[in-house]
Amino acid sequence: MLGTLTQAAAARRILDEVDNRTDALIGVLTDWSAINSGSRNLYGLLRMEKAIVAHAATLGAEVSYVDLPDTEMVESNGRVANVPNGRAIRLIKRGTANRRVLLTGHTDTVFPENSAFQKAEFLSETHLNGPGVADMKGGILVMLSALEAFEKSPYANQLGWEVLLSPDEETGSLASAGLLAERARTAHIGLTYEPALADGTLAGERKGNGNYTLVVEGRAAHAGRDFDKGRNAVVALASLIGEFADLTGGRPGITVNPAVITGGTATNVVPDHAQCRINVRLARPEDAEWLEDRFDEILGLWNAREGYRVHLHGGINRPPKILTPANLALMELIRDCGADLGFEVRYVPTGGCCEGNNLAAAGLPNVDTLGVRGGNIHSADEYMLTDSLPERIRLSALILMAIADGRLDGYIERGAGG
Known part of the structure; x- marks a missing residue:
């Protein structure tokens, strides 16, 4: 040259x-x-x-x-x-x-x-x-x-x-x-x-790369007196994390990495809030639509449950x-x-x-x-x-x-x- x-x-x-x-x-x-x-x-x-x-x-x-x-x-x-x-x-x-x-x-x-x-x-x-x-x-x-x-x-x-x-x-x-x-x-x-x-x-x-925050809202209650009236956001989040992580490998090169978890206030309170920060990686541009569709399906099923609201913030920031x-x-x-x-x-x-x-x-x-x-x-x-x-x-x-x-x-x- x-x-x-x-x-x-x-x-x-x-x-x-x-x-x-x-x-x-x-x-x-x-x-x-x-x-x-x-x-x-x-x-x-x-x-x-x-x-x-x-x-x-x-x-x-x-x-x-x-x-x-x-x-x-x-x-x-x-x-x-x-x-x-x-x-x-x-x-x-x-x-x-x-x-x-x-x-x-x-x-x-x-x-x-x-x-x-x-x-x-x-x-x-x-x-x-x-x-x-x-x-x-x-x-x-x-x-x-x-x-x-x-x-x-x-x-x-x-x-x-x-x-x-x-x-x-x-x-x-x-x-x-x-x-x-x-x-x-x-x-x-x-x-x-x-x-x-x-x-x-x-x-x-x-x-490509995406960053999300998965937020679960449940219902607070006394963990002893009114346990059945509560909706445990931490337990719901634990299940959701497993469902999100299972999307890894759903298409070649896709990874879903739940990484940072917060939730709850005290051990004698059924927690009404929990959240997880999640990173995803994808190999092809068209993988983004597939991944978002799977997220929507999961959230739709959880939002149909009585006493829970689930939100997903963020998106694919780098194709x-x-x-x-x-x-x-x-x-x-x-x-x-x-x-x-x-x-x-x-x-x-x-x-x-x-x-x-x-x-x-x-x-x-x-x-x-x-x-x-x-x-x-x-x-x-x-x-x-x-x-x-x-x-x-x-x-x-x-x-x-x-x-x-x-x-x-x-x-x-x-x-x-x-």
Whole structure:
């Protein structure tokens, strides 16, 4: 790939310069990791936003912000509350170019404001441990650094790009889903910066994801004096959980995972409330309708019982990511770019979900694990392999140059969104 670019010598020179900034970039990442930007920590997310925008100032992009809507959350008492989500960041340059790339990522982490895990430190010369170093403050740094290298290249004016960073990916992108779909429809190619696996493997096809809260309302009564007058919501929920879990495998790849249960008040009271938070995964888009129909059947039978009311909140928030011909062509281009840089790019299907699902659902071919190599994400053992920072910057910079040089024009000519 590199040797066949029309400006190969200039491209090689720019890629060779990336290593010169590695130490400084690790310093930036260490500072970013010390900013707690857990989902819905609005103050921390605002601090993270300011740090990113300041770092990106050299790109000369147009900067704007999009306030996201509140989303609903079912509280432990069954009441539905509105939850604020902050705002998304948009950086745009040459937005009307004939070739347009959308680069996405998220500023939030899974670590709440009161987490004990608040700073980065080296576990060894090659392992940096810290909140968000891999997922995905390291990825954002790869993205912005690759754009900086690309903007120095002779290909810069041949490609328009937009960076979209959301503050709610770790909670399912519920508030940013509409914005992701809108911006996906204006682009030709999507690049997302979730971390790669430690060995460099990237995600290919992805399952879809849904999150639900199953709420059961029964009838309270004294557990000794009036037991027969009560309707035990906890017992009903236990039966319902079994019925929902039995849907696992009803179609290939479907899993239903009841995960968090609450209910009841005191042992001498027949409980009138219980609920369970449930995650589902599905392999094909049409599985969603099948699953929803089965849920409706179960709820209908329970709501026909005297003394019970059953509600199901939530839905499928990320459809499955299916690989289209355009997506396969992008994956092959990235494989060729990796080979030119001296490493093999492999892809594996995964049950995990990310913004790549949202982009694919909007028709945008994308690869969504272009961030740093690392592991143990979503835990206090999260780490990034430091040598992957320059490696992945070079990879993304070369991908951008190849797209700008026309290597995917056969798909881009079909229109925005693939």
